[in-house]
Amino acid sequence: MSELRMENLVARYGKVTALDRLNLTIKDGELVTLLGPSGCGKTTTLRSVSGFLKPDEGNIYIGHRNITDIPPEKRGIGLVFQNYALWPHMTVFQNLAFGLELRKVPLEEIRKKVRSVLSIVKLEGYEDRYPRQLSGGQQQRVALARAIILEPDILLLDEPLSNLDALLREQMRFEIAQIHKRLGITTLYVTHDQTEAMVISDRIVIMKDGKVMQDGRPEEIYLRPTNRFVAGFMGTTTFLEGTVQTIQGDSCMLKTFEGWELRGIACGGVTPGTKASAAVRPEAVEVLYSPIGAVSGKTPAENSFEAEVDSSYFTGEVIDYHFRLGSSFIRVRGDTKRILKPGDKVTVRIDPDRLPIVPAESI
């Protein structure tokens, strides 16, 4: 069983603590993404697992094997680097064969394996090319092939797509996810791109300052963030601050400083009477293109507020608005059918099922 387990990992660079008692388990066959801003400790975690950095404290296990003091070459871990790290003085074949050669695998078998792994990454017939003769995307595939050809217990990918252009990046996301499904290797993936993490992961681990901020399935992380950091990190989030009034099951009523009542989902253990933040995402905001007064005869609906357009930005697909809502701003997307001008008054309705309310204090 190749489960990857980290127990109480601590890593310090001088006075900076890069990993602060990190505990993390990646189950057999799972693809887990470490996501976080630069300096959050995700690369340190990866380097600890791969063996190029010795943690100051704690242990790392693959299955029941403690690998903390085992040198990198004996860990049985496949690695894909951000800069691909293909050896420029070797052909694709030689790059892929190197590890097998060191294991004294017979040449015939090496040939067979190289061919099969190249077909997995869709690069049949590229054996004799040198890395410099390949495009960025192809180099990325070779790097992936080199990491999986030894059938490692664990696969580590360090921001593998960050050097590709946007289109190719999108395509490679799906391919990596597919290859993972097909091979079922326990995989740890590091990225700072949240969409990438969403698409490919079974589980996402959000990190900050060497600590895990949240660990869960992609939709959990997005829709049920447990703290303000995660809520702000995922999606295009703007916050409305207030005090929790009541909690009924999942549902939470927040009173903003303006005195407005805002219903959302209670996340991260908010309790009545405490300060909390409602994480407003553009997709949860519906724009009713008329001021509240125009909806005559009715009391204003729940979670509906009057807002004023502060600025608007045309992006092609949608229009990015900044709305003024009392003393706060929220970001809203509107369709291009009807374009609002700064100063226009509108009514917005925030979907309570897509409005996480998290504790206000940032961790």
Added chain:
Amino acid sequence: MQVSISATRKGLTVPSYIMLLAPAVTFMLLMYAYPFLASIVRSFLDKSGAFSFENYLKTIDLYTKDIAFTFTVTIFNTVCTAVLAILIAVYFRIRQNRITTILSAIYKLPLFIPFVVVAQMMNSFLAPHGLLNVALAQLGLIDLKQPLQLFNFAGLSFGFLWKQVPFAVLIMHGGFQMIDNSYIEAARSAGAGMGKVITRVLIPMNKSSILVSLVLVYSQIVGTFTLPYMLIGGKIPTTITVDIAHRVNYFRDFGVANALGVFSYLLVLLTAWYYLKTKLGETK
């Protein structure tokens, strides 16, 4: 528990860089640092090994003129190198035609010629009846009965400039090439003429490579032994390096030789400080 594990973990790893560096560093400590310190210490010791200023008194008595000469030669040639090299490097930067192509191909030649060959070359070229005087006489510029005497400050400077200007140009040229055309175009569109572009944009932007090249030129001229030794030799005035050789070879007087050495250190103190400071800053 965890703490003790971490302590042994760090303690167990013998840093491999110590093994890798040890041979070269040991060599440098023995063959460079020790002689360097010894040269300073021994300059303060008399023949019996007691502390004294005897060597310095003797040095000042005998060689003040030579120290001044060395300093003058060095300053003069550094300044000339600066002017010539900046002119040539700027010229290479702003003009690209067949002439600059030819020039930039040949100017590096002296750079690769060892000082001992340069010395011999100058020795024959600048001699009273050498090629230069003969050629000038052919042109009717001088009378061969009174040829130019060049085994002195003038000839020495010609030799130094011949070798050092290409070196300075090479470094400066690299720096000037790094300056994007857009900076020049921006200055021109702001109304600067070519002169202003050179003095206000190109030279200030390339300040560091200009300074480093001149610092290296300066300290090399102070330390060069071959050229003055073969060109001027024991004539008065001569350079510190020649005096050191004479002190050692003719008198086996290491004390005064070391005192002279310390004077040559003092001459480069400022440039050495600047060089070490920038180089150590770069590697960090």
Added chain:
Amino acid sequence: MKLNYRPILIKTFELVLLVLSFLIIFGPMSSLFLWSIAQKWYWPHPLPQEISFAYWKQALGIEKSLAIGAVSIVPAFFLSLGIAIVTVIIAMALAIPAGYALAKYKIPFGTFVMFLFLMPNAFPQQPIFVNVLQMFTRLGLAGTVPGVIIVHILVGLVFGVWITSATFRSIPPSMEEAARSVGASAPVAFFRITLPLAAPGLLASSVFVFITSLDEFTGTFFVGLPFVHTLPLTLYSSSGYNMQFASVIALILLIPSILFMFLIQRVLKAEYVGGMG
């Protein structure tokens, strides 16, 4: 209509500059060449009256004649060559690990090590040689070939270390890490991945150390005299009395340097080249 004289003026100036540069660069060199083939050259003749390759033949050991007073430089040449080869081997054996360590590790006393390897560029080296001579006299190394080799290593090592460490620094650490991740031990990763990638830079560095040793004068002058006659010292000792012979040696010494120039220009940083000679 007004004629624009400026372009013409500039062109003329450039042409004058070109001619002047040629005269300044090649004048002294042609003097060497003329002397090396001058059988008879009495002033005030602008050119040698009699031309022959007698001194070349004599120097290269093809002919032996006592009349022109020159001797064969073949022994000196082989001595210089031998010293240079041994110097390269030892200096690179010291420089490669040191350069690697400086490039790849964060060394706690790194600044001190850097300082040690920068000092020789910043300060005159002659006083060093003087004190090395004193040391070698005590150790019985003065005037011996091993003593000269040690001094040549000293001169070459600094450049060797800087060039090799720059070479290693240009190789991303992930190259070696990738090799480790597919099962190569640290030494295997170094020899199979890093070393081949560094080969051009290490070769350049070796050639550099080689040429430095071949041309080294000052250190050899102090430590090697009067018994070790390398090519540059043979040049020096003949320059006083036999202009032709000295010119032949100078030209012979010039050849490897010029070859080196064409070989190395692109690989090396400008600064290192200046440390030569």
